[in-house]
Amino acid sequence: MPLGSEVLRLDRVGKRYPMGDVIVDALVDASFTLNEGEAVAILGPSGSGKSTLMHLLGFLDSPSSGEILFEGRPVAVLTESQRARIRAEKIGFVFQAFNLLPRLSVRANVALPLAYHGSPPADAADRVSRALELVGMTNRAHHKPGELSGGQRQRVAIARALVNEPRILLADEPTGNLDTKTAAAILDLFKELNRLGRTIVVVTHSPEIAANFRRQLHVRDGRVTEGGSA
Numbered sequence: 001m002p003l004g005s006e007v008l009r010l011d012r013v014g015k016r017y018p019m020g021d022v023i024v025d026a027l028v029d030a031s032f033t034l035n036e037g038e039a040v041a042i043l044g045p046s047g048s049g050k051s052t053l054m055h056l057l058g059f060l061d062s063p064s065s066g067e068i069l070f071e072g073r074p075v076a077v078l079t080e081s082q083r084a085r086i087r088a089e090k091i092g093f094v095f096q097a098f099n100l101l102p103r104l105s106v107r108a109n110v111a112l113p114l115a116y117h118g119s120p121p122a123d124a125a126d127r128v129s130r131a132l133e134l135v136g137m138t139n140r141a142h143h144k145p146g147e148l149s150g151g152q153r154q155r156v157a158i159a160r161a162l163v164n165e166p167r168i169l170l171a172d173e174p175t176g177n178l179d180t181k182t183a184a185a186i187l188d189l190f191k192e193l194n195r196l197g198r199t200i201v202v203v204t205h206s207p208e209i210a211a212n213f214r215r216q217l218h219v220r221d222g223r224v225t226e227g228g229s230a
C-alpha cells in the first residue's frame with residue numbers, strides 16, 4: 001500500500017460499559033482516520049478512554065455503536081477468525097505491563113506470534129533474529145524475561161509486536177514503567193520504526209513524549225479531538 005493510504009477509520013464510534021445500574025460511556029462519537037506511515041500520540045487524563053480506544057483499534061474489543069473500517073472494510077462484517085488473522089498479521093500490540101511469558105526465553109517469546117496460525121513460517125528463525133536486532137536485544141536472546149531490566153523487557157515486547165512485520169503498531173503507555181533514559185531510547189526506536197514506514201499509535205501521559213509525534217489526538221471524557229496543546 002502506498003504511503004498515506006487509509007489503514008483504519010472510525011466513524012462515530014462509541015463504547016459503553018453497563019455497570020449494574022450505571023452506564024459508563026468510555027468512548028463517545030469518535031471519528032478519525034489513521035493513514036499509512038503516520039505517527040500519532042494519544043493523550044488524555046486517567047480514565048478518559050485511551051485504552052478503550054486502543055482496544056477498539058486493535059480489534060481486541062467491539063464498539064457499542066458506530067463503525068470501524070480496516071483498509072476500507074467494515075470490521076463488524078468480518079468473522080472472528082478473519083479478525084484474528086488481521087490482528088495477528090497486520091497489527092502489533094505493546095502493553096505497559098510487557099506480558100512476556102516468564103518460562104520462555106527471549107527468542108521464544110518473540111517467536112510466539114509466528115506460530116499463531118499453526119506451524120511457523122520457514123523463515124521464522126530469521127524473522128526473530130531481525131526483530132531482536134532491531135530492538136538491540138540480540139545479545140540477550142537466551143535470557144528469560146526475569147533476567148532482564150524493565151527497558152530490556154519492553155524491547156523484547158516490541159520485538160514480539162514487530163516479528164510479523166505489522167502495518168500498524170499500537171502501544172499503550174509503553175514507557176510508563178520505565179526510567180527517563182530508557183523511555184527516551186524506546187521513543188527513539190518508535191521514531192526509527194516510523195521512519196521505516198510503520199504506522200505508529202502511542203498512548204502517553206507525557207506531553208514531552210507526545211511532542212515527538214507528528215499528530216496528536218486528545219481524549220477527554222471519552223471524546224476524541226484532534227491536535228491542540230496537551
Ligand SMILES: Nc1ncnc2c1ncn2[C@@H]1O[C@H](COP(=O)(O)OP(=O)(O)OP(=O)(O)O)[C@@H](O)[C@H]1O
Binds near residue numbers: 044045046049052
Ligand atoms: N471493562 C470495563 N468495564 C466497565 N468499565 C470500564 C471497563 N474498562 C474501562 N472502563 C471504564 O471506562 C473508562 C475509560 O477507561 P480506560 O481504561 O479506557 O481509560 P484510560 O484513559 O486508558 O485510563 P488510564 O490512563 O488510567 O490508563 C473508565 O471510566 C473506566 O472505568
Ligand SMILES: [Mg+2]
Binds near residue numbers: 050051052172
Ligand atoms: Mg489506559
